[in-house]
Amino acid sequence: MTPDEIAALFTRADGQYLCARWGRPIVPVVFGVEDATLSVLKGAVEAVVTLAGHKMAETDPELGANLMVFFFRDWSELPEVPNLDRMIPDLGPLCARLAAAGANQYRIFRFDEGGAIKAAFVFLRMDADLASVSAETLALAQAVQTILLWSDTAFHGVSPLALAGGQVILRPEIAAVIRAAYDPVLPAVARDASHALRLAARLRVQ
Template identity: 55%
Template sequence: MQEMTPDRIEALFTSGGSFRFARWSGPMAPVAFGVDDATVATLRAGLSAVGTLIGRPLADADPELGANLMLFFCQDWDELREVPDLGRLVEGLEEILTRLKASEATQYRVFRFNAQGGIRACFVFLRMAGAMAYQPADELALTQAVQAALLWGEEAFAGRSPLGLLPDGRAVLRPEVAAVLASAYDPVLPDASEDAALALRLAARLPAE
């Protein structure tokens, strides 16, 4: 298990030199588009596992939005331009898709926040190309669940996946990632903060090695 020092934790929530932490203020109510029923079930299992870890069991619906965690799967970014009303849900969708296409990206997340800064919705865009197209569904589900559960920094998982493999080949959360997730949802902590000192509070809640 990699030691999660306050500096390492701070880096997980830093983008462009600025610290920003945000977690869901309520339960996630997921829905997936562009995949078959079997994949939907696998996605929900991964999301449910993370929801249980953080003490936010999945909901069937959000009172305000219906679904507040929407996952869109496509083969080409232009496909998302044809999704009815998606442009009304995601501000600047055309510009986002243009950038994703130009950079040949395979994933992108858009978060929406409540007045207190907590996460109230997340839109996940996945282009099934390259290595992602060959990733087992259970690994993909768990990875996306982790990345949607918190507002991670841009480089949080750039060099290393949040998952590890057991001897039997099963994918699981790396222990240090699971520990950070669990500590981030301590009820005493705020749903959002831009104070890097929060990293010290998160570190203090990690289990002793």
């Protein structure tokens, strides 16, 4: 990928460049699925975390779990989840807006004092479109989209996943960007587009 192509992955619709990675081990918890789907999702998270060279843990000392994934049928269900409104301010109005827009997924990130990711909340409303996607594909897509703070337009029209030999895989160029972004030499947070040049340099030597 060229530096410009990499920069586009982290340049938001308002023109701001922002790339952030996790600053602590990831501790996932999943709500609203059966045990079989739970293991698939946690397996996908573990695979992407391993790819990044990052770590998982059994518990987060501050939050308990810091990657929370919710599966549900209707946005109106979320405000009824005990204590969720304490973690997500204005949860009711947010769900009303998402319902009005017909959205089937939404992600919220929380950051530490330095700007690195410290928590992520993933909401998946299982409409006909998402229900038609295999658990493996859905799990991998969410793991990829939460391992870094991508641009809000990064994957519009182009999925981070691809088909290879009948199997859904992470696109090699996206996998390379994830590995590069977790290089310990690079900062956990970057707000200057020159960061994309440093990522591109690491892609060439992988």
